[in-house]
Amino acid sequence: xxxxxxxxxxxxxxxxxxxxxxxxxxxxxxxxxxxxxxxxxxxxxxxxxxxxxxxxxxxxxxxxxxxxxxxxxxxxxxxxxxxxxxxxxxxxxxxxxxxxxxxxxxxxxxxxxxxxxxxxxxxxxxxxxxxxxxxxxxxxxxxxxxxxxxxxxxxxxxxxxxxxxxxxxxxxxxxxxxxxxxxxxxxxxxxxxxxxxxxxxxxxxxxxxxxxxxxxxxxxxxxxxxxxxxxxxxxxxxxxxxxxxxxxxxxxxxxxxxxx
Amino acid sequence: xxxxxxxxxxxxxxxxxxxxxxxxxxxxxxxxxxxxxxxxxxxxxxxxxxxxxxxxxxxxxxxxxxxxxxxxxxxxxxxxxxxxxxxxxxxxxxxxxxxxxxxxxxxxxxxxxxxxxxxxxxxxxxxxxxxxxxxxxxxxxxxxxxxxxxxxxxxxxxxxxxxxxxxxxxxxxxxxxxxxxxxxxxxxxxxxxxxxxxxxxxxxxxxxxxxxxxxxxxxxxxxxxxxxxxxxxxxxxxxxxxxxxxxxxxxxxxxxxxxxxxxxxxxxxxxxxxxxxxxxxxxxxxxxxxxxxxxxxxxxxxxxxxxxxxxxxxxxxxxxxxxxxxxxxxxxxxxxxxxxxxxxxxxxxxxxxxxxxxxxxxxxxxxxxxxx
Amino acid sequence: xxxxxxxxxxxxxxxxxxxxxxxxxxxxxxxxxxxxxxxxxxxxxxxxxxxxxxxxxxxxxxxxxxxxxxxxxxxxxxxxxxxxxxxxxxxxxxxxxxxxxxxxxxxxxxxxxxxxxxxxxxxxxxxxxxxxxxxxxxxxxxxxxxxxxxxxxxxxxxxxxxxxxxxxxxxxxxxxxxxxxxxxxxxxxxxxxxxxxxxxxxxxxxxxxxxxxxxxxxxxxxxxxxxxxxxxxxxxxxxxxxxxxxxxxxxxxxxxxxxxxxxxxxxxxxxxxxxxxxxxxxxxxxxxxx
Numbered sequence: 001x002x003x004x005x006x007x008x009x010x011x012x013x014x015x016x017x018x019x020x021x022x023x024x025x026x027x028x029x030x031x032x033x034x035x036x037x038x039x040x041x042x043x044x045x046x047x048x049x050x051x052x053x054x055x056x057x058x059x060x061x062x063x064x065x066x067x068x069x070x071x072x073x074x075x076x077x078x079x080x081x082x083x084x085x086x087x088x089x090x091x092x093x094x095x096x097x098x099x100x101x102x103x104x105x106x107x108x109x110x111x112x113x114x115x116x117x118x119x120x121x122x123x124x125x126x127x128x129x130x131x132x133x134x135x136x137x138x139x140x141x142x143x144x145x146x147x148x149x150x151x152x153x154x155x156x157x158x159x160x161x162x163x164x165x166x167x168x169x170x171x172x173x174x175x176x177x178x179x180x181x182x183x184x185x186x187x188x189x190x191x192x193x194x195x196x197x198x199x200x201x202x203x204x205x206x207x208x209x210x211x212x213x214x215x216x217x218x219x220x221x222x223x224x225x226x227x228x229x230x231x232x233x234x235x236x237x238x239x240x241x242x243x244x245x246x247x248x249x250x251x252x253x254x255x256x257x258x259x260x
Numbered sequence: 261x262x263x264x265x266x267x268x269x270x271x272x273x274x275x276x277x278x279x280x281x282x283x284x285x286x287x288x289x290x291x292x293x294x295x296x297x298x299x300x301x302x303x304x305x306x307x308x309x310x311x312x313x314x315x316x317x318x319x320x321x322x323x324x325x326x327x328x329x330x331x332x333x334x335x336x337x338x339x340x341x342x343x344x345x346x347x348x349x350x351x352x353x354x355x356x357x358x359x360x361x362x363x364x365x366x367x368x369x370x371x372x373x374x375x376x377x378x379x380x381x382x383x384x385x386x387x388x389x390x391x392x393x394x395x396x397x398x399x400x401x402x403x404x405x406x407x408x409x410x411x412x413x414x415x416x417x418x419x420x421x422x423x424x425x426x427x428x429x430x431x432x433x434x435x436x437x438x439x440x441x442x443x444x445x446x447x448x449x450x451x452x453x454x455x456x457x458x459x460x461x462x463x464x465x466x467x468x469x470x471x472x473x474x475x476x477x478x479x480x481x482x483x484x485x486x487x488x489x490x491x492x493x494x495x496x497x498x499x500x501x502x503x504x505x506x507x508x509x510x511x512x513x514x515x516x517x518x519x520x521x522x523x524x525x526x527x528x529x530x531x532x533x534x535x536x537x538x539x540x541x542x543x544x545x546x547x548x549x550x551x552x553x554x555x556x557x558x559x560x561x562x563x564x565x566x567x568x569x570x571x572x573x574x575x576x577x578x579x580x581x582x583x584x585x586x587x588x589x590x591x592x593x594x595x596x597x598x599x600x601x602x603x604x605x606x607x608x609x610x611x612x613x614x615x616x617x618x619x620x621x622x623x624x625x626x627x628x629x630x631x632x
Numbered sequence: 633x634x635x636x637x638x639x640x641x642x643x644x645x646x647x648x649x650x651x652x653x654x655x656x657x658x659x660x661x662x663x664x665x666x667x668x669x670x671x672x673x674x675x676x677x678x679x680x681x682x683x684x685x686x687x688x689x690x691x692x693x694x695x696x697x698x699x700x701x702x703x704x705x706x707x708x709x710x711x712x713x714x715x716x717x718x719x720x721x722x723x724x725x726x727x728x729x730x731x732x733x734x735x736x737x738x739x740x741x742x743x744x745x746x747x748x749x750x751x752x753x754x755x756x757x758x759x760x761x762x763x764x765x766x767x768x769x770x771x772x773x774x775x776x777x778x779x780x781x782x783x784x785x786x787x788x789x790x791x792x793x794x795x796x797x798x799x800x801x802x803x804x805x806x807x808x809x810x811x812x813x814x815x816x817x818x819x820x821x822x823x824x825x826x827x828x829x830x831x832x833x834x835x836x837x838x839x840x841x842x843x844x845x846x847x848x849x850x851x852x853x854x855x856x857x858x859x860x861x862x863x864x865x866x867x868x869x870x871x872x873x874x875x876x877x878x879x880x881x882x883x884x885x886x887x888x889x890x891x892x893x894x895x896x897x898x899x900x901x902x903x904x905x906x907x908x909x910x911x912x913x914x915x916x917x918x919x920x921x922x
Binding site (some may be wrong): 295358359361367370403406513514547558561568569582590 | 649650651652653654655676697698699700701723724736737738740805837881882883885886888890891892893895898899900903914919920921922
């Protein structure tokens with residue numbers, strides 16, 4: 001960022017639950033510091049003030065599911081110097097990408113009284129299917145600390161640091177006892193990128209894979225272990241096919257267990 | 261029963277509930293007690309207040325990739341196998357601020373972290389004492405010493421426990437680290453049916469017993485203890501043939517077994533993080549939003565972390581095969597050249613806490629058996 | 633020629649906490665090539681500035697608060713430790729941020745660390761110094777040492793190579809080196825239209841030399857693939873393994889053998905390395921992904 005000019009921040013929303021934007025609002029103590037360090041030019045969820053581009057940093061939440069959104073993301077890209085996808089929807093297509101394995105028209109007819117009003121793409125797409133993305137911040141929702149790391153690093157002028165290791169590291173740092181080994185609870189932690197501070201295992205649950213696959217995952221070995229723990233292959237398939245189910249490593253694993 | 265200070269080398273007997281007197285003496289001497297306690301379906305090492313916090317009547321059943329806490333109902337205090345935590349958690353904490361940096365104008369000021377907790381470790385097994393001795397070589401006995409480890413280590417009081425309960429994944433006999441503790445303790449304890457047999461390991465150990473009622477151990481207790489140790493030795497769940505192991509592993513860096521284990525290994529890092537000797541770390545900067553104040557924090561790292569082997573231009577160990585090979589050849593081979601000992605003490609944690617139950621004794625044996 | 637110099641004499645290592653840096657000010661920035669600059673550092677503390685000493689081939693850890701720390705070899709004259717130079721290529725977070733700093737900025741420095749080029753045990757021998765790209769930077773202190781004690785060495789040859797002419801490191805100094813009776817051979821992988829010199833990768837230039845295998849020592853630093861071929865050429869000329877010295881790069885974090893990142897088989901490259909004789913690293917030099 002050039003000195004003497006506050007970087008202009010924009011936040012755009014696509015198909016999503018707004019949870020990731022809420023993480024930004026949830027920064028509370030740090031929010032004032034952020035507001036002091038950047039000019040919030042466009043953030044519909046937080047402010048009625050909507051300034052035109054160009055923007056220095058644009059955070060994009062949500063997946064692309066309509067033709068209209070395709071145009072909107074291209075426009076956002078043109079107006080943005082540094083574009084960051086935030087959250088599982090923007091990065092993988094989100095939980096709504098479950099429809100990518102089915103016929104969307106069937107869903108529309110089941111859900112809506114007047115299906116003809118619905119205009120949608122056949123699949124739920126990550127942002128990177130349509131425009132180049134400079135950085136991806138994983139999570140469902142994203143983690144507050146990683147969001148702050150993103151903003152801080154952009155202000156300082158270095159690359160944001162996010163972990164490449166699995167959730168297991170965070171369990172061990174916290175001293176959480178492995179729920180899979182000590183209780184036989186299936187846990188996606190060993191295949192999932194850290195970032196949540198190992199929240200679920202600390203509350204006696206297996207990891208749901210909110211931050212998507214690690215850099216070099218071994219989901220097939222992990223899935224086979226879930227079977228040894230008593231899950232059916234269909235259950236294993238469904239475990240991989242959740243918030244980040246359409247990211248390649250989880251997608252392939254879910255398909256492998258579905259077909260076998 | 262007498263009430264004086266027993267000398268180092270002496271064997272004495274105390275009633276079980278007299279352990280509480282020792283705990284109180286340690287607390288009065290400003291020690292923070294850490295020891296085994298039941299939490300999250302396991303026996304973990306944590307701060308404890310009194311004897312009741314110990315896992316009285318609890319035990320565990322272990323195997324590759326599995327640990328189950330079980331009620332033994334025998335009223336014993338130390339009748340369990342080592343669990344998911346190790347003492348490195350206290351001597352070499354998972355997250356530790358090394359220093360902080362404060363920007364002032366054009367300059368910057370560094371302030372070291374001088375924190376220096378004083379722990380009394382309750383229930384340290386032979387394999388664990390050996391692990392501490394190995395970390396001593398790394399952090400204290402090289403050209404440079406780690407001041408944080410040094411302070412914690414020097415101030416620590418060690419109540420060791422002779423292990424009467426080896427588990428399915430234990431092989432301390434192969435590594436010659438147990439089940440009986442050898443040295444490096446202030447007090448060592450053997451749990452008998454009715455009493456605790458204590459060996460005084462240091463003057464400090466004796467002094468901490470000043471308020472306890474004790475009597476010299478008789479041949480009854482000494483024989484019982486000896487028998488318990490012999491029984492424990494016979495019940496090792498596993499073994500590891502260490503003869504020429506470093507050479508065998510380093511001569512087989514292209515063995516097909518590495519590919520096979522890579523099919524199973526999750527690269528999740530659990531083995532390295534539960535290992536009581538693994539010492540790899542990373543350092544991270546934690547800054548406030550303006551970058552004015554930064555804490556430099558050391559965290560446990562692992563050779564299974566993809567980021568571990570990054571250099572400019574790529575990853576030197578880009579796959580699970582390369583990472584597993586690094587872990588095993590380090591632990592059971594190159595460690596010897598580095599520190600004059602293997603990096604394994606036979607505690608079995610890496611086998612139990614590997615989610616998919618990979619067994620390093622089996623991997624080492626496979627490479628030994630099928631040498632290329 | 634059997635003993636590797638592994639001394640790590642240092643003013644800073646003596647302090648209680650080896651991980652806490654001292655502060656130093658950037659007093660000069662000299663641009664060398666695209667993305668490469670040499671930074672002159674001066675310790676803030678007078679005592680440290682006066683006491684500080686290093687050996688050729690050693691490195692320092694440079695720290696930028698909030699950004700991180702990076703291992704950078706020292707590229708100045710060990711005979712003038714008061715003038716501390718680091719030649720740095722912009723390649724990652726820390727070096728990228730360093731490149732944005734201006735004269736007068738304060739950074740953290742701790743060191744020196746690591747093993748050194750065995751300049752003393754190479755006395756009386758012929759010396760070939762081979763640097764590829766930025767790899768010449770850690771060799772320059774050895775070159776200055778040799779110049780300072782020129783009479784103690786036999787034939788000295790420096791082989792410097794880079795991808796393109798603009799990437800050559802320290803080209804302005806080559807003539808000064810030649811004036812001290814040193815042969816300087818320069819080569820580039822790809823020439824441009826103004827280039828009149830050698831074209832070809834560094835190891836190819838060995839055909840220009842007639843080293844006497846009985847009394848030649850080699851110091852080399854550069855990309856691992858280049859060093860592999862340098863070793864090959866040297867062995868083909870009957871230069872014994874224990875007289876070929878390479879400088880290896882790994883991801884160094886602590887520089888004192890605690891963090892484990894720079895392990896290379898039995899070696900911690902921050903302690904036993906970065907400079908090692910080829911006979912010690914040979915078993916691992918060709919193992920993939922080690």
